[in-house]
Amino acid sequence: MKLVVSANGNVIGFLSMDTQIGLYAFDYSTSWLDREDCFPLSPALPLVRQNTSDEQHSANVRQFFQNLLPEGQALDDAAQANKVSKSNLMGLLVALGRETAGALEISMTEASPIPTPTPSKRLLTPQELSLRIRSRPDQAFSVWDGKVRLSIAGYQDKIAVLEENGLWFLVDGKGLASTHLLKPDPIRSGLQHMTSNEFACMRLAQAVGIATADVRLEHIPEPILLIRRFDRLIGEGNIERLHCIDGCQALGLGVSMKYERPYGDGRDVQHIRDGATLPKLFALLDRASSQPAVDRLALLRWSIFQILIGNTDAHGKNLSFFIDSGGIRLAPSYDLLCCLMYAEGQISDTLSMAIGDNFDARTLTPYDWALMGAECGLNARLVGRELKQLADKVLKIWPELKQNLVAAGANDTTLNSLEGVFNQQCTNALSIAGLVPKISKDIL
Structure with a gap:
């Protein structure tokens, strides 16, 4: 089984699976490698294959392409509609690969007897x-x-x-x-x-x-x-697709590892933190970003904002990166949601990625923020300053913004509930922001 992976009409490479041994492989096309502006699909799939075993390469390939698929009920529906098993990665990519996140288009090879869909x-x-x-x-x-x-x-x-x-x-x-x-x-x-x-x-x-x-x-x-x-x-008469990957793809993690605690919050497994984490994401920017200082500050602000709005579901797949020949760049934010509104059992109130060692957005301490800064290579003064400035901005901007949101058709009761969470989270942040730089490095 072999599929063509393209972007904006250019063949990037070929995805294949050996059905006898169950291993995947991805090979960049010669025409792609000859381009001055060529780029890898992700840091985990470099243009020149590293000294990895066939098994490890297969795992990296499978994890990258599985992250292109929908999750939950949407994956079940896709599998049923196309009469393939939801564990059949290649079959699902054939069915769904023409409209993925980012620039990639996945299709059968030209030699395939299956015709290209009519536009x-x-x-x-x-x-x-x-x-x-x-x-x-x-x-x-x-x-x-x-x-x-x-x-x-x-x-x-x-x-x-x-x-x-x-x-x-x-x-x-x-x-x-x-x-x-x-x-x-x-x-x-x-x-x-x-x-x-x-x-x-x-x-x-x-x-x-x-x-x-x-x-x-x-x-x-x-x-x-x-x-x-x-x-x-x-543009004028055309739409260009931009190559964009999510945090799990950038880190070389499977979709099941999007939470820092991938096996749950239960007593026996809560100590296992093998999934996506803020320290891993900051380290990724250090080694792969084309503008590391800009992206690191943006990621810090993104992380703080999740706490201020009570978004406990800010996981590894809710961050994305543009990627080109220069490296990766943090993409705009999306899926921003106040989950603490639904903390009565509808959505978990446990953070997807911890601040320091704390997974509770409502009980964060100066120590938690200082530890997060130390683990991510951030200056404690910067963390405290950004925490204060963002909390101040939210409280200052919200009243007028709320009126505009009502005028735009937002539900008033929901906005009132959001206001309660925002006020509480921002007030907590302001009460501890000045103490973050005062935490001794000796205890971190």
């Missing part, structure tokens, strides 16, 4: 979308016209659409690409108005100076959140 662009009306949102208990939201319209990782319902002149289209085939992700509220009653929650957190991040994907809230009449894809450049 198609179908109008998606608000009426049809509204009906499908209401039909989700009985009909998979990611499957339209018998095709899966999603290959974006994550658990929330979402589809990828092309927006042109205020209209939405489902697109398929060569030369076409989506420009936006469209999210309705979750089906679970305890998570209603999550669109307003995410809309508010994303707009707040922009307001305090954190690079964030553009979002807007619309009602059809159901609320839907539209997120403009930052891995797409919309």
